[in-house]
Amino acid sequence: MKSFAAVLSYLSRSIVLGLALAFVIGMIWPQTRSQLRQHLGLKTAAPATTDSAASSAESPAAPPAPASYAGAVARAEPSVVNIYANKIVNQPTVQMYTNPIQQALYGGQPGPSIPRREQSLGSGVIVSAKGYVLTNNHVIANADDIQVLLYDGRVARARLVGADAETDLAVLKIDAGSLPVADLTAPPPRPGDVVLAIGNPLGLNQTVTMGIVSAVGRQLSNDSPEDFIQTDAAINLGNSGGALINTRGQLVGINTLLIGRAANAEGIGFAIPVSAARSVLSQIIDTGHVVRGWLGADYGFVPVAADSGLPAAPRGAQVMNVYPGSPAALAGIQAHDILLRLGSDNITDPADLRRHEADLKPGTRVEVSGLRNGMPFHTQVVLAQRPNLTESDDDGHLGQA
Template identity: 65%
Template sequence: MKHAARTLAFVARFVVLGLAVAFVVGLLWPRAGTLLRQRLGTAPTATAPVVEAAQAPVSYADAVAKAAPSVVNIYANKLVTEQPRELYSDPVLQRIFAVPTGPVRTRRQQNLGSGVIVSDDGYVLTNNHVIASADDIQLLLYDGRVAKARVVGSDDETDLAVLKVDAGNLPAIHMTDAGSRPRVGDVVLAIGNPFGIGQTVTMGIVSAIGRQLNLSSLENFIQTDAAINFGNSGGALVNAHGELVGINTSLIGQAVGAEGIGFAIPVQSARDVLEQIIRTGHVVRGWIGADYGAVPVSADSGLPSAARGVVVNDVSPGGPAAIAGIQQRDVLLRIGKEDILDPSDLRRHEASLKPGVPVEVSGLRYGAPFSVSVTPVQRPSNATLQALRTTP
């Protein structure tokens, strides 16, 4: 028994001594264990790669440096003629005695905005409301040059205008293609000239896509919380790579208690307007001559609970839809080869139709399928459409 105890104590002393030596060796020579395992052939053959989580960039300076030279400040000037009138505090007296009190005066009014150089030969995209009725349009380029611009054409429907500037060495912005549409949550940068203080960059995210402020229009806005102020209109909304995704156009201001709600025209819509205006000087859109809304879903509608499409609320007399036989309360489900999802979807399809080229329109009439051929015409102006809607 004593012999076994002495043996156990002897082994324990050598184990403790070995651990102490290993500790000292490991402390002085950290790679000794790895080299020993490799010498004995017991080292692992491969090491699992370390997967690191994707991180947002610390700075967007590269994106700004890529896009900012393509953004210009716009100063649109026009002459305003006015005649002084005697003013009274009482509204009744104002209506009765508001007579001219002096000669007609002319003053110069300046509108501030921004624009984006979209081609190296001098085409610039901006908002129509920035340059509307302007007599003189001056651009301040990123490199400090001042150049005069002329209006090539404009489009009231999308509030876009195309300018042409004759200058050399113009940096055109890179526009995203149809397959790179922004997603909700994407980081975006708004670049423009707010309040005329000079080029400014603000950052936010895409808050929503496909927004409509006027349900009867062709609006298809990108909503963002990047700060957009007076003077930013017509400026660039770019992604984190400095590529153009939209043209900043409007905001819902703090006057109504809103904060961080701005809107931009998607680059796909802007590109289509740009190409048409450069080619023909104006934008041509199709029109079928019907007013429509969302399909009311009810138990006796004869439609499935997840019905899509639109219901025809009114048909313009003598218009393409009336000639084709489309009636009120018809439900339109398909136009050409495309299904109709909702009213805004049909407006976009309708606008893309070529006037004079027949298109098949199908749907349901009192629950029964029907199909007609409609020959669209060129879409009338907004004023004409408004008059058609208000005519009894």
């Protein structure tokens, strides 16, 4: 019995000594433990992870942003051109009196106007191998000579195919071979997407600036059906008509407007979405102009009283004004009517209604449904062609790039 106790004591001391030695070795050489497990054919234990590492394993992190957007620029830049629009303007002159006393009293008198050549700078995007170029209408307005400088240094004279004042787009045609064409197949941009603006700001051709899409669907006029992409990519004078591209080099918009420092703003620019540009392009090429449907009324948001129990943002559009003799007037639509449906389309807000009516061809007969004094009503309207209702910006805040 005594010998058995001695053996047990010896084994206990040996086990404790072995564990202590293994602990010391593991602390000094931590890799020895995993090597021993591999040698014995045992599975290696997975390393401990923190909470953040575990959560990242469950939901993969977004791919890192590229270190450079040079590839996207290289794909899109050759299709961006510089535009030089020349026109003759009459500059008034002043004739000074020869009598010194009259000069001191009156200064001078109006003289004959002197014709002077004026040149405006802008940008454009080649959108067809046939030589069609998209730019802004205000870049080439009233120009009698339009020159286009291509990416490879060639200069081509352009002719105006047609223009649309509502979207501020114009289509030019140049005769040149081997033209690089912009990719117009981009998906709709989303707020937060990285975008690049390429153009000719202040005569500095092929300038690239970067920003994000700040917002989409911006309405800059209560009367226009068109909406814009808002971006903080730097847009300056001369960028008008240039390209706004995504990180794959696809065209997402045509740069057109900016809010300048007169409004204490910085980094607020606007571009025409490529979807609207494609529609204008095809219509101008086919007919020379853009045709839009028109009901003949002004709209506002549906008002909701605080105690009405209705949601804060109800759908539909309230008729604010009906133009005399317009399709809406002939159909009996009245001010304060709430329009909820145009044909088969539900109306969400005034901008949505303007877009739907503009998409319909003049002469189309469509049913309009809504509420009048809280009661449902339906009427048939034959749309007319939308007149030019664009308003000039007179607040000094919006500026043409």
